[in-house]
Amino acid sequence: xSPGHNTLPFVKANACGNDxxxxxxxxxxxxIAAFSQRVCDRHSGVGADGVEWMFPPSDGSAxxxxxxxxxxxxxxxxxxxxxxxxxxxxxSEQHKEKVVVQTAAGVKTCKLxxxxxxxxxxxxxxxxxxxxxxxxxKLAVGEVRGTPVSMGNPHYVVFVKExxxxxxxxxxxxxxxxxxxxxxxxxxxxxxxxxxxxxxFFERGVGETQSSGTGSCASAVAAIATQRAESPxxxxxxxxxxxxxxxxxxxxxGPAEIICRGEFFV
Numbered sequence: 001x002s003p004g005h006n007t008l009p010f011v012k013a014n015a016c017g018n019d020x021x022x023x024x025x026x027x028x029x030x031x032i033a034a035f036s037q038r039v040c041d042r043h044s045g046v047g048a049d050g051v052e053w054m055f056p057p058s059d060g061s062a063x064x065x066x067x068x069x070x071x072x073x074x075x076x077x078x079x080x081x082x083x084x085x086x087x088x089x090x091x092s093e094q095h096k097e098k099v100v101v102q103t104a105a106g107v108k109t110c111k112l113x114x115x116x117x118x119x120x121x122x123x124x125x126x127x128x129x130x131x132x133x134x135x136x137x138k139l140a141v142g143e144v145r146g147t148p149v150s151m152g153n154p155h156y157v158v159f160v161k162e163x164x165x166x167x168x169x170x171x172x173x174x175x176x177x178x179x180x181x182x183x184x185x186x187x188x189x190x191x192x193x194x195x196x197x198x199x200x201f202f203e204r205g206v207g208e209t210q211s212s213g214t215g216s217c218a219s220a221v222a223a224i225a226t227q228r229a230e231s232p233x234x235x236x237x238x239x240x241x242x243x244x245x246x247x248x249x250x251x252x253x254g255p256a257e258i259i260c261r262g263e264f265f266v
Contacts, residue, residue: 007263010039011089012046015081015256017210017239021048022089025055025067029266037073039264046264049206052082054089062102063090070205074183077153078105080126080213080252087112088120088256105152113253123253126151126214129221129246139173146174146186147222151250153204154184155218159228163188163200171202185212187219191228198236210239217252220244 011022021039029035036051038044048071055065066086068076087099087110097112099122106127113121132148137156146158156174164170171186183204190198199219201212216235223229224246232245242254 006266008039008266009261009263010046011261012048012259013085013088013256014239014259015084015211015213016237016242016254018079018081018212019048019259020079020082020085021046021051022086023051023053025053025065028053032067033069033073033075035266036069037071040071046262049203049209050076050079050082052079052086054086057102062100062107063094063096064099065102067104070203071207072205074205076104076205078103078108078151078214080124080151080215080217081211081254081256082213083108083124084110084120084122084213084252084254084256085258087122087124088258091115091120092118092258103152118258120256120258121254122256123251124213126217126250126252128248129217129250131221131225134226137174137177137179139170141170144170144174147226149218149221151214151217151221153214154180154182155187155215155222156180156184157187157189157219157222159189159191159223159226162190163198167200168202168208171200172207175202175204185215185218187212187215187222189219189223191223192236194230195232196234196236197223197229201237211237211242213242213252213254216242216254217244217250221246221250 130150
């Protein structure tokens with residue numbers, strides 16, 4: 001390393017292919033949004049779907065406070081997968097079997113199920129969902145109908161018979177629709193049977209992702225609410241599968257793996 005470089009340490013982790021940089025809040029720059037966008041760039045940065053900035057909690061009810069910024073620099077309320085990655089990091093550092101994470105969508109308790117080396121599995125209590133009535137949107141390709149679900153962040157769940165070629169274009173148009181004043185996470189869902197869903201995700205501030213924790217929860221909740229499936233549900237995506245059960249609260253179970261540590265030149 002040449003003289004004059006300031007460095008910022010990070011940890012990279014992923015949950016079912018949904019990857020995040022975990023950075024201690026003491027290193028947060030003045031423009032945290034712009035830096036998050038820069039470091040998430042997959043060509044000129046480290047590359048990630050988002051940054052989970054980790055701060056001391058505002059009170060004693062949590063182990064850590066996580067503030068999430070997407071790859072485009074926008075701030076999000078929560079990521080289920082990102083929260084699980086934060087829990088894996090805290091567990092690896094402090095040997096905790098229960099990690100409580102304070103997010104902008106509330107306090108989430110992560111229970112360690114198992115671990116093997118740098119790979120962890122947690123079940124997170126994700127809280128009570130809010131489910132709305134299905135409603136249509138007019139798109140360039142025609143009308144689409146979806147179910148709105150809030151998991152502390154907004155989702156629009158569309159059930160389809162199969163994933164159309166170029167579904168990402170349709171999902172991006174939904175995300176830009178004026179109905180969603182703060183944007184929306186979009187899920188296209190194929191119901192395989194009563195306990196299995198196949199899902200594709202298009203997330204606010206990121207685009208297509210290999211997986212989504214809150215998106216998996218929203219898809220399962222929408223499927224159960226519309227009587228297409230029953231709890232518990234296995235939600236399959238390009239990056240792997242997670243299990244969602246809805247028993248008053250929603251519980252999300254899946255892996256998180258710490259990939260590497262490094263230093264970013266700033």
